[in-house]
Amino acid sequence: MRPCIICHMLSSADGRIDGAALEAVSGRGLYEAAGGKLQGDAWICGRTTMQLHFADQEPFVSASNIPAGPRPIHVARQAGSYAVSVDTRGTLRWSKSEIDGDHLICVVSEQAPEDYLAMLRERGISYIVRGGASVDLPAAVELLGRHFGIRRLLLEGGGRINGGFLEQGLVDEVSLLLAPGIDGRQGVPAVFDGMTSTRNGAVPLRLKSVERLEHGVLWIRYEVVRG
Ligand SMILES: NC(=O)c1ccc[n+]([C@@H]2O[C@H](COP(=O)([O-])OP(=O)(O)OC[C@H]3O[C@@H](n4cnc5c(N)ncnc54)[C@H](OP(=O)(O)O)[C@@H]3O)[C@@H](O)[C@H]2O)c1
Known part of the structure; x- marks a missing residue:
C-alpha cells in the first residue's frame, strides 16, 4: 500500500x-x-519547511502538555490531492484544512498532546499518530496509501x-x-x-x-x- x-x-x-x-x-x-x-497526488514537508512557508506564524501552545499517546487515524475527508506535514510534537498551528486546495494531513508522534489533536479535528484537518518518541515514517506512509489512496x-x-x-x-x-x-x-x-x-x-x-x-x-x- x-x-x-x-x-x-x-x-x-x-x-x-x-x-x-x-x-x-x-x-x-x-x-x-x-x-x-x-x-x-500528495506532497509532504518537514516541520521547519511547513513553519516557514505554510503554517500559521504563531506555534500551537498546549494547555495540558500531556502526550496523547497512541491514537487512531482521523480521516476528516477524502480529497483529490493532499498536503502532508510531519511534526513530531504537534507544534504547527493551522487555521485552514487546505493548502492551495490540497487537503491537509498532519503526521505526528504519540508526543503530540490531546488538545493539539482536538484543534485539528475542530478545523477539519486529518491526522495520523504513529511512533513513540519520533514519527514512524514507514508506518505513516503506509497509512497514507491505505486510508487516503495516495x-x-x-x-x-x-x-x-x-x-x-x-x-x-x-x-x-x-x-x-x-x-x-x-x-x-x-x-x-x-x-x-x-x-x-x-x-x-x-x-x-x-x-x-x-x-x-x-x-x-x-x-x-x-x-x-x-x-
Ligand atoms: N529548495 C527546495 O526545493 C526546498 C524545498 C523545501 C524546503 N526548502 C528549505 O529547506 C529549509 C528547511 O529544511 P530543514 O532541513 O531545516 O527542515 P525540514 O526538513 O523542513 O524539517 C525538519 C524537521 O521535521 C521534523 N521531523 C519529523 N520527523 C522527522 C524525521 N523522521 N526525520 C527528520 N525530520 C523529521 C523535525 O522537527 P520536529 O522534531 O519538531 O518535528 C525536523 O527538525 C528551509 O530553508 C526551506 O526553505 C527548500
Missing part, C-alpha cells in the same frame, strides 16, 4: 536548498512546473525530512532541479541532510534523465538503487 515516493527539490550547484537565495539564478515557477509533471507522494523537503525518508529506505526517485549558482554558506541545509547512518559511502542512484530548462537549470531524475 505504500505510495511511490519521489523527492523533488531545487538546489544550488553545491547542493544547498535555500529557495530565496536560488531565485536570482533559477527564475520563478520552474520548480512548481517540473513538480506538476511528476503527477503526484499513490505518488512528492517529498518536497527540507533536507532533514528528506534525510529521514532516505535513511528509512523510503525514497524511490530523486527529481533534482540544479540551478546554476553556488550558495556556499555553512549551515544552509543540503538536499539530504542530518543523516546518522553509518553506511559506507554514498547512497547509489541510477540516472533516468537529464533535461535542460530555462536559465540553464538542469532537471536531473534518478532512481534510488536498493542495496
Whole structure:
C-alpha cells in the first residue's frame, strides 16, 4: 500500500536548498512546473519547511502538555490531492484544512498532546499518530496509501525530512532541479541532510534523465538503487 515516493527539490550547484537565495539564478515557477509533471497526488514537508512557508506564524501552545499517546487515524475527508506535514510534537498551528486546495494531513508522534489533536479535528484537518518518541515514517506512509489512496507522494523537503525518508529506505526517485549558482554558506541545509547512518559511502542512484530548462537549470531524475 505504500505510495511511490519521489523527492523533488531545487538546489544550488553545491547542493544547498535555500529557495530565496536560488531565485536570482533559477527564475520563478520552474520548480512548481517540473513538480506538476511528476503527477503526484500528495506532497509532504518537514516541520521547519511547513513553519516557514505554510503554517500559521504563531506555534500551537498546549494547555495540558500531556502526550496523547497512541491514537487512531482521523480521516476528516477524502480529497483529490493532499498536503502532508510531519511534526513530531504537534507544534504547527493551522487555521485552514487546505493548502492551495490540497487537503491537509498532519503526521505526528504519540508526543503530540490531546488538545493539539482536538484543534485539528475542530478545523477539519486529518491526522495520523504513529511512533513513540519520533514519527514512524514507514508506518505513516503506509497509512497514507491505505486510508487516503495516495499513490505518488512528492517529498518536497527540507533536507532533514528528506534525510529521514532516505535513511528509512523510503525514497524511490530523486527529481533534482540544479540551478546554476553556488550558495556556499555553512549551515544552509543540503538536499539530504542530518543523516546518522553509518553506511559506507554514498547512497547509489541510477540516472533516468537529464533535461535542460530555462536559465540553464538542469532537471536531473534518478532512481534510488536498493542495496
Ligand atoms: N529548495 C527546495 O526545493 C526546498 C524545498 C523545501 C524546503 N526548502 C528549505 O529547506 C529549509 C528547511 O529544511 P530543514 O532541513 O531545516 O527542515 P525540514 O526538513 O523542513 O524539517 C525538519 C524537521 O521535521 C521534523 N521531523 C519529523 N520527523 C522527522 C524525521 N523522521 N526525520 C527528520 N525530520 C523529521 C523535525 O522537527 P520536529 O522534531 O519538531 O518535528 C525536523 O527538525 C528551509 O530553508 C526551506 O526553505 C527548500
